[in-house]
Amino acid sequence: MEEIEFLVVGAGIAGLSAAARLARHGRTVVCEAEEAPGVHASGRSAAFAHFDMDAPLVRALTAASMPLLEEPAARRHPALFIALAGQDEALDRVEAAYRQWAPWVERLDADAARTLVPVLKTGAEGIIGALLDRDGRKLDAHALLEQHRHALGAAGGSIATRSPVTTMRHDGTHWIVDTPGQSYAARVVVNAAGAWVDEIAQLAGVAPIGIRPLRRTVITFDVPEGIDVSVWPFTKTVGPGFYIEPEGRGRLLACPMDEHPSKPCDAQPEEEDVALAAWRVEEATTLEIRHLASKWAGLRSFAPDRLPVAGFDPAAPGFFWLAGQGGFGLQTSPAMALAAEALATGGAWPDELRAVEVKATQLALSRFG
Numbered sequence: 105m106e107e108i109e110f111l112v113v114g115a116g117i118a119g120l121s122a123a124a125r126l127a128r129h130g131r132t133v134v135c136e137a138e139e140a141p142g143v144h145a146s147g148r149s150a151a152f153a154h155f156d157m158d159a160p161l162v163r164a165l166t167a168a169s170m171p172l173l174e175e176p177a178a179r180r181h182p183a184l185f186i187a188l189a190g191q192d193e194a195l196d197r198v199e200a201a202y203r204q205w206a207p208w209v210e211r212l213d214a215d216a217a218r219t220l221v222p223v224l225k226t227g228a229e230g231i232i233g234a235l236l237d238r239d240g241r242k243l244d245a246h247a248l249l250e251q252h253r254h255a256l257g258a259a260g261g262s263i264a265t266r267s268p269v270t271t272m273r274h275d276g277t278h279w280i281v282d283t284p285g286q287s288y289a290a291r292v293v294v295n296a297a298g299a300w301v302d303e304i305a306q307l308a309g310v311a312p313i314g315i316r317p318l319r320r321t322v323i324t325f326d327v328p329e330g331i332d333v334s335v336w337p338f339t340k341t342v343g344p345g346f347y348i349e350p351e352g353r354g355r356l357l358a359c360p361m362d363e364h365p366s367k368p369c370d371a372q373p374e375e376e377d378v379a380l381a382a383w384r385v386e387e388a389t390t391l392e393i394r395h396l397a398s399k400w401a402g403l404r405s406f407a408p409d410r411l412p413v414a415g416f417d418p419a420a421p422g423f424f425w426l427a428g429q430g431g432f433g434l435q436t437s438p439a440m441a442l443a444a445e446a447l448a449t450g451g452a453w454p455d456e457l458r459a460v461e462v463k464a465t466q467l468a469l470s471r472f473g
């Protein structure tokens with residue numbers, strides 16, 4: 105039995121980014137069921153950071169995170185938000201919300217947007233306008249995870265891979281946590297198991313919070329030779345539709361922004377969602393997708409109010425939730441890790457979160473009553 109301060113369940117972006125900070129306060133071990141970090145949502149993301157997010161809290165957490173998303177894990181890349189026919193009100197709404205954190209955004213007409221993404225259709229069946237943020241961030245999930253792994257190691261922490269947490273009980277002072285190869289006595293357990301957080305809670309005899317994993321599908325395909333898409337912006341419809349994103353010079357990633365309820369699992373793409381992704385791109389652009397380079401699916405896990413959760417469970421001493429990162433877990437991870445560090449160690453609320461007026465109560469479990 106190893107006695108430690110913090111045991112973090114899950115080596116996705118949530119768990120690793122928090123662990124890297126917690127390790128400075130006491131011995132920290134991250135238990136990961138898979139053979140490597142980032143196998144689930146964190147490694148399947150589109151990995152872009154921008155402010156076109158529904159919830160003001162998520163936009164504020166993104167604003168706090170942007171300065172902390174640095175090279176090589178993040179690099180500046182433009183984002184273009186396009187309005188299809190009938191999405192003019194949505195474009196106004198996105199612009200108003202966006203300007204709060206990125207007042208530099210530019211409104212473009214359809215022709216100007218087409219100079220950036222020449223395959224966009226204009227006219228009756230094409231786009232009607234757009235919003236350009238020249239200061240988005242292309243993230244590298246692997247580099248982000250590596251950055252945290254190094255910081256964790258440097259602070260004396262470690263990751264135990266192939267170590268699914270199988271049982272958990274509280275002995276009055278510590279959580280006794282079992283994995284197949286090792287048992288731990290941890291003062292604090294951080295439940296950062298992504299789609300599995302409610303299952304981890306149930307193992308610990310703690311009430312679940314009703315996290316909903318929603319499957320999302322991604323395809324990649326090559327564009328005709330001679331087109332360099334690496335300079336194209338991340339391009340997303342302001343309402344229902346799709347997004348595309350360059351993956352190097354000759355390849356695009358596309359997503360139909362689908363959301364299908366799923367149990368926690370190794371999510372796989374369904375053929376109809378793959379077809380939908382291709383169809384939506386072909387409808388709005390002059391691209392023809394004949395052959396896919398790859399396809400995958402991942403789970404975006406949402407709390408009932410679709411806002412992230414960070415804080416101790418009021419009914420279970422030492423049981424800390426870090427959950428519900430939905431579709432914004434990479435881009436908000438710096439701010440969420442700061443919040444988790446402060447809340448799990450009883451430290452001062454971070455200046456970065458004060459500056460964007462995010463309060464601990466907004467992340468707390470108590471909001472579910």
Ligand SMILES: Cc1cc2nc3c(=O)[nH]c(=O)nc-3n(C[C@H](O)[C@H](O)[C@H](O)COP(=O)(O)OP(=O)(O)OC[C@H]3O[C@@H](n4cnc5c(N)ncnc54)[C@H](O)[C@@H]3O)c2cc1C
Nearest residue numbers: 114116117118137145146150151152269298402433434435
């Ligand atoms: C298609 C897609 C596109 C996305 N695009 C973006 C984007 O552009 N920008 C953005 O910011 N976010 C995006 N996201 C969201 C982002 O990927 C997630 O919010 C984030 O990765 C969630 O991280 P996590 O650490 O909570 O979960 P995960 O990465 O799933 O990590 C949870 C870990 O817990 C482990 N685990 C589970 N049970 C146990 C157990 N019993 N014992 C030990 N370990 C266990 C799992 O193996 C897993 O590794 C996207 C997601 C998807 C699927």
